[in-house]
Amino acid sequence: MRPGAGLMTVVAIGAYIVDLYMFGDRLPEPGESVNAADYATAHGGKAANVAVAAARLGAPTSFVGCLGDDGARPVALAELRAEGIDVGDCTTAIGVATGRSFVCVDAGGGQLVMTWPGAADLLPPAQAAAAVADLPTGSVLVLQGEIPLEISYAAATAAPAGVRVLLNPSPAGPFREGTGKELLARADVLVLNEGELSALAGDTPGDLDDLRGRTRGRTVVVTRGEHGAEIADDGGTMLIDVPSVRVVDTTGAGDAFTGALAAALRAGTGLVRGVRLACQVATVSVTRRFCAPSYPSAAELGIAPLHGPSVQERPA
Incomplete structure (x- = not known):
């Protein structure tokens, strides 16, 4: 059975990107070339990362x-299927390459990223809408700003009542007006980092309010x-602490957080517990290299898989 057919599911709509990494002691200054100590390729893209983080938690x-x-x-589809992720609603752009990101990482885990979206921007809005139109109540739809907002907006408007929309407005710029503002209004849970918060709301508590x-859900989670x-x-504010760790690579930590939170919410976990779990997943991810390959499984975290109830198991 496909996840959307009779099962509450996490649906991540957006980009798959091939990440090309360079690791070195420090990042180059503008106009400077520095030698890398290591090179690697890994799979990424915000939506694909979110999907992996959620799937690894069950x-x-x-x-x-x-x-x-x-x-x-074919490599991308095989990698995603190997994680247990359904890719039946993916499409292919003829004559266009899959997107690429060049990621430079220094010895302290700092990063410099440049992305070419390639085919990721060419998902037809009608196909995005069709992929979520029949989702059962309790599902979680995860959207970002990495692909044209018209695509994400089509999905958000097609989602049935009872499907929670978790939105990561990244990059923040397009969400200040037009379709971006309309998409914010569809969000049940908004997840953003400090830079995105500053771009959209400023730095004072009143701006956050x-x-x-x-947003529709009046719930904002800020990763710090x-x-x-x-x-x-509506209950106020709460800060969830994280332990101090040795940071190796922060790339994709926000996606790890978002995917873990989506998995927790889909399983019926409360928001506070879900954010605690998301912090735990993101903290593990920054101690390792790469995006999706760094995300922990439920077993590694010592928790039960977040299968949660299916539609059939929900009380009438």
């Missing part, structure tokens, strides 16, 4: 995106790196 998960007709496509008022995550909803 959530039935689907990834919906557009891949190129190059050699990366204003941002909450622009080594300082954990802050929850702001």
Whole structure:
């Protein structure tokens, strides 16, 4: 049975990107070339990362995106299927390559990233909408700003009542007006980092309250790196701490957080417990290299898989 057929599921709509990594002692200054100590290729893209993070915690998960007709496509589909992720709603752009990111990482885990989206931007909005139109109540739809907002908005408007929309407005710029503002209004839970918060709302508590008022769910979760995550909803604010760890690579930590939170919410976990788990997953991820390959499984965290109830198991 596909995740969307009779099962509450996490659906991540967006980009699959091939990540090309360079590791070195420090990042180059503008106009400077430095030698790398190591090189590697890994799979990434915000939505694909979110899907992996959720699936590794046991959530039935689907990834919906557009891949190129190059050699990366079969590799991408095989990697996602190996994680237990449904890719039946993915499409292919003829004559366009799968997206690429160049990621430079220094010895302290700092990063410099440049991304070419390639085929990821070519997912038809109608296909994104169709992929979520029949989702059962209790499912979680995860959207970002990495692909054209018209695509994400089509999915958000097609999602049935009872499907929770978890939105990561990254990058934040397009969410200040037009379709971006309309998409914010569809969000049940908004997850963003400090830079995105500043771009959308400023740095004062009043600005955060204003941002909450622009969303449907009035719930905002702000990731604050080594300082954990802050929850702001109608009950007030709460800071969730994280332990101090040796940081190796912060790339994709936000996606790890978002995917873990989506998995927890889909399983019926409360918001505070879900954010605690998301902090735990993100903290593990920064101690390892790469994006999706760094994400821990439920077994590694010592917790039961977040299968949660299926539609058939829900009381009438």
